Amino acid sequence: xxxxxxxxxxxxxxxxxxxxxxxxxxxxxxxxxxxxxxxxxxxxxxxxxxxxxxxxxxxxxxxxxxxxxxxxxxxxxxxxxxxxxxxxxxxxxxxxxxxxxxxxxxxxxxxxxxxxxxxxxxxxxxxxxxxxxxxxxxxxxxxxxxxxxxxxxxxxxxxxxxxxxxxxxxxxxxxxxxxxxxxxxxxxxxxxxxxxxxxxxxxxxxxxxxxxxxxxxxxxxxxxxxxxxxxxxxxxxxxxxxxxxxxxxxxxxxxxxxxxxxxxxxxxxxxxxxxxxxxxxxxxxxxxxxxxxxxxxxxxxxxxxxxxxxxxxxxxxxxx
Amino acid sequence: xxxxxxxxxxxxxxxxxxxxxxxxxxxxxxxxxxxxxxxxxxxxxxxxxxxxxxxxxxxxxxxxxxxxxxxxxxxxxxxxxxxxxxxxxxxxxxxxxxxxxxxxxxxxxxxxxxxxxxxxxxxxxxxxxxxxxxxxxxxxxxxxxxxxxxxxxxxxxxxxxxxxxxxxxxxxxxxxxxxxxxxxxxxxxxxxxxxxxxxxxxxxxxxxxxxxxxxxxxxxxxxxxxxxxxxxxxxxxxxxxxxxxxxxxxxxxxxxxxxxxxxxxxxxxxxxxxxxxxxxxxxxxxxxxxxxxxxxxxxxxxxxxxxxxxxxxxxxxxxxxxxxxxxxxxxxxxxxxxxxxxxxxxxxxx
Amino acid sequence: xxxxxxxxxxxxxxxxxxxxxxxxxxxxxxxxxxxxxxxxxxxxxxxxxxxxxxxxxxxxxxxxxxxxxxxxxxxxxxxxxxxxxxxxxxxxxxxxxxxxxxxxxxxxxxxxxxxxxxxxxxxxxxxxxxxxxxxxxxxxxxxxxxxxxxxxxxxxxxxxxxxxxxxxxxxxxxxxxxxxxxxxxxxxxxxxxxxxxxxxxxxxxxxxxxxxxxxxxxxxxxxxxxxxxxxxxxxxxxxxxxxxxxxxxxxxxxxxxxxxxxxxxxxxxxx
Numbered sequence: 001x002x003x004x005x006x007x008x009x010x011x012x013x014x015x016x017x018x019x020x021x022x023x024x025x026x027x028x029x030x031x032x033x034x035x036x037x038x039x040x041x042x043x044x045x046x047x048x049x050x051x052x053x054x055x056x057x058x059x060x061x062x063x064x065x066x067x068x069x070x071x072x073x074x075x076x077x078x079x080x081x082x083x084x085x086x087x088x089x090x091x092x093x094x095x096x097x098x099x100x101x102x103x104x105x106x107x108x109x110x111x112x113x114x115x116x117x118x119x120x121x122x123x124x125x126x127x128x129x130x131x132x133x134x135x136x137x138x139x140x141x142x143x144x145x146x147x148x149x150x151x152x153x154x155x156x157x158x159x160x161x162x163x164x165x166x167x168x169x170x171x172x173x174x175x176x177x178x179x180x181x182x183x184x185x186x187x188x189x190x191x192x193x194x195x196x197x198x199x200x201x202x203x204x205x206x207x208x209x210x211x212x213x214x215x216x217x218x219x220x221x222x223x224x225x226x227x228x229x230x231x232x233x234x235x236x237x238x239x240x241x242x243x244x245x246x247x248x249x250x251x252x253x254x255x256x257x258x259x260x261x262x263x264x265x266x267x268x269x270x271x272x273x274x275x276x277x278x279x280x281x282x283x284x285x286x287x288x289x290x291x292x293x294x295x296x297x298x299x300x301x302x303x304x305x306x307x308x309x310x311x312x313x314x315x316x317x318x319x320x
Numbered sequence: 321x322x323x324x325x326x327x328x329x330x331x332x333x334x335x336x337x338x339x340x341x342x343x344x345x346x347x348x349x350x351x352x353x354x355x356x357x358x359x360x361x362x363x364x365x366x367x368x369x370x371x372x373x374x375x376x377x378x379x380x381x382x383x384x385x386x387x388x389x390x391x392x393x394x395x396x397x398x399x400x401x402x403x404x405x406x407x408x409x410x411x412x413x414x415x416x417x418x419x420x421x422x423x424x425x426x427x428x429x430x431x432x433x434x435x436x437x438x439x440x441x442x443x444x445x446x447x448x449x450x451x452x453x454x455x456x457x458x459x460x461x462x463x464x465x466x467x468x469x470x471x472x473x474x475x476x477x478x479x480x481x482x483x484x485x486x487x488x489x490x491x492x493x494x495x496x497x498x499x500x501x502x503x504x505x506x507x508x509x510x511x512x513x514x515x516x517x518x519x520x521x522x523x524x525x526x527x528x529x530x531x532x533x534x535x536x537x538x539x540x541x542x543x544x545x546x547x548x549x550x551x552x553x554x555x556x557x558x559x560x561x562x563x564x565x566x567x568x569x570x571x572x573x574x575x576x577x578x579x580x581x582x583x584x585x586x587x588x589x590x591x592x593x594x595x596x597x598x599x600x601x602x603x604x605x606x607x608x609x610x611x612x613x614x615x616x617x618x619x620x621x622x623x624x625x626x627x628x629x630x631x632x633x634x635x636x637x638x639x640x641x642x643x644x645x646x647x648x649x650x651x652x653x654x655x656x657x658x659x660x661x662x663x664x665x666x667x668x669x670x
Numbered sequence: 671x672x673x674x675x676x677x678x679x680x681x682x683x684x685x686x687x688x689x690x691x692x693x694x695x696x697x698x699x700x701x702x703x704x705x706x707x708x709x710x711x712x713x714x715x716x717x718x719x720x721x722x723x724x725x726x727x728x729x730x731x732x733x734x735x736x737x738x739x740x741x742x743x744x745x746x747x748x749x750x751x752x753x754x755x756x757x758x759x760x761x762x763x764x765x766x767x768x769x770x771x772x773x774x775x776x777x778x779x780x781x782x783x784x785x786x787x788x789x790x791x792x793x794x795x796x797x798x799x800x801x802x803x804x805x806x807x808x809x810x811x812x813x814x815x816x817x818x819x820x821x822x823x824x825x826x827x828x829x830x831x832x833x834x835x836x837x838x839x840x841x842x843x844x845x846x847x848x849x850x851x852x853x854x855x856x857x858x859x860x861x862x863x864x865x866x867x868x869x870x871x872x873x874x875x876x877x878x879x880x881x882x883x884x885x886x887x888x889x890x891x892x893x894x895x896x897x898x899x900x901x902x903x904x905x906x907x908x909x910x911x912x913x914x915x916x917x918x919x920x921x922x923x924x925x926x927x928x929x930x931x932x933x934x935x936x937x938x939x940x941x
Binding site: 021023024025027028029030031032034035036038039041042045046048049096097098100101103104105108109117119120121122123124126127128129130131132133134135137138139180183184187212213216234237238240241242243244248268271272275276287288291294295298299301302303305306310 | 671672674675676677678679681682683685686689690692693696740741742744745747748749751752753757759761763764765766767768769770771772773774775776778779781782783801804808832833834837838858859861862863864865868869872890893894897898905908909912915916919920923924927
């Protein structure tokens with residue numbers, strides 16, 4: 001996401017555009033129409049699929065924790081729990097790490113290291129989620145179940161987070177995988193943000209005797225805090241929408257347990273595992289209802305991030 | 321600018337050449353690329369019948385020239401796919417429900433394989449072939465029996481030292497015929513299970529971990545100590561899993577051999593009006609019957625543009641194809657079912 | 671604080687190397703000529719390979735690229751050259767929103783649009799991949815187009831060329847490297863997407879298929895299914911397929927990165 005884009009050049013247009021202009025403008029404009037059509041079609045189609053379930057359950061869908069293909073009663077509460085728990089916990093771990101990496105890449109790293117390290121962080125983002133899921137099932141899950149979870153359970157088992165039987169499929173591997181996915185996104189945006197802090201502000205602080213850390217804390221971070229919020233929102237949206245890697249490691253069970261060892265399920269993961277073979281039409285429609293919820297969350301997160309970054313751009317434009 | 325253009329062109333040319341090479345090589349090795357639609361039958365569904373299907377595919381193509389494409393996406397997916405007419409035939413271990421039958425619009429169910437669903441478990445320090453019964457298994461899946469040294473399990477296995485490992489039930493998270501059969505059996509034995517979980521291709525399991533497809537259940541059981549799951553016999557042998565013996569109504573613990581499954585099939589001779597033949601929990605008179613046996617059904621539309629190919633393939637499957645079964649744990653279909661099948665197959669028209 | 675930040679960066683690098691290293695270590699033993707020239711083995715049989723999966727991925731991403739690049743480049747041209755600022759902002763907003771739609775939702779969308787009533791096809795999968803690639807290509811192309819100095823545009827207009835001519839003969843060629851970069855990066859991303867494929871191309875023949883109206887095997891789906899199989903040889907094949915996919919994806923990302931640095935430098939030189 002680029003934070004700085006110069007204004008497009010707008011030259012005065014002729015009152016009667018020439019044919020070549022008209023031709024290209026129409027073709028290019030039709031691409032914009034295609035884009036709008038795709039966006040509208042996605043929303044329309046998914047809402048239409050969900051129609052039966054929305055009609056049947058309404059907003060109670062969000063507070064009902066039963067998902068039963070036998071009685072044809074479906075509710076998303078446990079799935080919303082699983083989604084929020086896994087995504088927010090992953091955010092909690094990933095955001096400080098990512099901001100630190102962003103700082104490192106923009107301020108602290110020796111310049112010869114910046115490009116290679118930045119490249120590696122980008123490559124982390126490029127790993128396909130199915131490969132992370134494969135690693136999660138066959139390496140991470142067993143490792144956590146055999147070594148980490150028993151240790152945590154034995155020593156810290158009184159904390160609800162670490163209660164329960166160790167399992168290779170569960171919340172903990174899902175959180176680790178999601179963290180790995182969020183870090184590069186937030187890190188690269190943070191780096192751009194920190195790089196864009198006007199150097200006169202930074203140097204001003206240093207000239208007044210601030211240490212590097214004090215400068216970062218009192219000048220850089222407040223300056224980019226809005227952008228960081230936007231970055232966190234994008235990371236959140238990414239985690240919420242991840243279906244494949246999560247469905248491979250999380251264990252596909254409904255529950256509202258705090259335990260990190262217990263298997264759980266997320267909205268996206270449930271769609272991935274059940275959409276194709278739904279036992280009843282209402283189940284298929286309820287899965288589409290989950291997709292609608294995911295769509296709404298991603299729309300809100302993305303639009304908010306856009307608006308925040310737009311405001312920052314304008315503010316920075318005035319500043320410099 | 322010039323170099324960028326040249327580089328870009330080089331990339332494009334390389335890509336095209338690579339694609340052409342791939343297409344060229346496929347012409348030699350692949351069959352689907354060049355065959356016309358009438359020489360291909362596409363099916364999807366049950367993972368229970370998938371091992372048998374993988375034997376039918378090459379053999380049938382050799383004898384008839386028609387390629388069979390089968391996607392083992394689970395019985396639920398198979399029912400969906402044939403209802404939407406996205407495939408030529410569906411495969412399901414669960415018969416169509418009333419709602420599904422209406423949605424499928426004149427579909428026929430043809431039992432074309434006989435199989436058993438077997439509890440697979442992973443318990444270090446314990447022997448193979450532990451004895452269980454429907455009540456104990458139901459309690460495991462309801463969460464009331466939580467460790468392998470529970471008195472109820474000990475009572476069934478006198479003289480066996482059982483570790484205190486926690487029971488970790490595994491179930492199918494996708495729409496599954498195995499789940500249907502498993503939940504039918506447990507619901508028949510345990511009213512508690514029936515009311516709390518129910519019978520379905522997607523029962524409302526409350527305890528345990530979900531896994532997709534029989535292979536996923538096998539993998540999950542294999543990787544977790546104390547896990548118990550359900551798959552058909554072919555996956556037990558293929559993945560060297562431990563399987564439990566299940567007590568039947570007569571009080572015996574038959575191995576899921578072809579003989580025991582055949583005995584279960586022999587105990588049920590009535591075919592339901594919708595074409596299904598439930599075999600779960602045969603009466604006590606069938607002393608050696610395996611209690612969790614099932615037919616697997618091909619689901620085909622009564623009228624189809626590929627009627628003749630379907631008829632030929634289904635006839636092959638219920639006659640010659642059955643020969644591949646016993647090695648994988650599927651006994652051959654009983655004669656009365658084969659007769660019934662031929663009559664149903666005859667109803668497929670265009 | 672510098673120490674903490676360095677540790678954080680080190681963690682990220684360690685994760686990357688750990689995952690890639692595991693994939694390489696576990697997948698390399700399964701790589702062989704047969705792996706690339708055979709299709710999947712039947713149940714209970716060993717051997718087999720990913721030939722049809724590789725071909726399928728190539729064809730699907732090829733078709734997706736053919737659809738996404740023209741629309742993406744035209745979108746970028748529209749928002750940089752022709753659209754009034756509010757419209758251009760709206761286009762950018764829509765692109766960013768589209769980029770944020772979870773890929774599983776796009777899979778559900780394309781399933782309802784193209785698979786219901788028609789059957790699965792790799793063309794449907796390609797459409798889903800094209801929708802995923804579109805915002806990436808459009809945004810990157812737009813960035814490159816904006817880098818082209820306005821002196822070039824003004825020069826064209828001063829010489830009496832139409833806007834269209836200026837764009838097509840001056841600006842686009844300058845930005846061509848950027849378009850290639852955007853495409854490479856988008857292809858690398860699309861090649862690894864699994865969610866759109868599980869609903870559109872999951873029932874396929876166990877042979878090399880080249881007809882887009884039929885479903886095909888694909889690398890991500892093969893990895894997905896084999897990752898959940900219990901047998902050690904299947905799991906090893908999953909690792910090997912992942913190695914092939916990761917090599918392709920990482921190579922594409924690195925080439926894209928290097929190319930983009932080069933393009934920027936070249937455009938700078940035209941100032």
